[in-house]
Amino acid sequence: MTTSLVDIGVNLTNSRFDKDRDLVIARARAAGVKEMVITGTSVDESQAALRLCEHDPDLYCTAGVHPHDADNVSADYLQQLTRLCSNDKVKAVGECGLDFNRNFSTPANQKRVFTEHLALAAELQLPLFLHQRDAFDTWQAIINEQRHALVGGVSHCFTGNLQELKQVLDMGFYVGITGWVCDPKRGQELYDIVRYIPLDRLLIETDAPYLTPKNIRPRPKSSRNEPGYLPHVADTLASAMAIDKHVLITKTTENARRLFQLNGDM
Incomplete structure (x- = not known):
């Protein structure tokens, strides 16, 4: 039996799923994506994510x-x-970090709130679910100030260069890879460097609903991404890393369960 996949970052509380969320989850399970970690992006969204998890043994947030x-x-x-x-369903602190690409919040407030998240993760000894865009050096410097007290985490939706x-x-x-790697225009650099990621850190x-893989054929009518499309990310990633897809699935599932302390069966 093939090991099931774990989608470690899905925004299931997004309003684009309001009309058919249960069907989306069912399609994901049919595609082999058993467990999902729902991303909390604000206090309200984190509360909503937890409410979803409380009704499903294979959902976490x-x-x-x-x-x-x-x-x-x-x-x-x-x-x-x-x-x-404090709820066992909450497996990481985040999504937190810095985004200087669009600066929807001031850099000063971003840095303050990020620093507070790191302190919280250190206090609770929970891993981090990290965001970074166009802010790498500042992001790294803030983390390094508290790194000795942290228990780890994942650089979510990594799209940086080889040095980063x-x-x-x-x-x-850990390094989280999304459908960005399936985009031959925007994602070519990522495709070329993922082979440098050790299998035990992937x-x-x-x-x-973002970043629909570009390798889906036929292309879906809707632009909305779904957790059921995760196998397409696995296909492209296995090709880019020149490894067997089943090995990739097994290792990434093991890694997700180790980092987030999930209790699912293989």
Whole structure:
């Protein structure tokens, strides 16, 4: 029997899933994606993610505030995240990090909120679900200030260059690869460097409803990505790394269960 896949980053609380969320989950299971980690991007979205998890033994989630929302955190947001993280279904602190590409929140607030997330993860001894875009040096410097106290994490939706990849690995993190690697225009550089990721540090994710893999044939009518498309990411990634797809699936599933302390059966 083929090992099931784990989608370590899916935005199942997104409104684009409101009309057919149960069907999306069913299609994912039919495609071999048994377990999913739902991304928390704000206090409200983290609470919604946890509510979804409480009704399904194979759903888990993270709790955190995306850098886009750093300007809008409440005075007690850390207390709220702490309460959420006390639930066994919450497996990581995040999505957290820096995004200087669009600066929906000020860099100053992004850095403050990110630093607070790192301290929370260290206090609770939970892994991190990390975001970074156009902010690598600052992101790395902030992490390094608290790295000695952290238990690890994943650089979610990694799209950087080889130097950044090697630095992420040197920091002790796992690397999350999405359908970006399936895009021959935007993702060629990533395709060329994923072979440098050790198999015991590799994770795969859809980041649905975003980043629909470009290698799906026939192309889906909707632009919405789904966790059921994760096998297409695995196909391209196995090709790029020149390894057997079943080996890749087995290893990434083992890695996900180790990092997030999942309790599913192989």
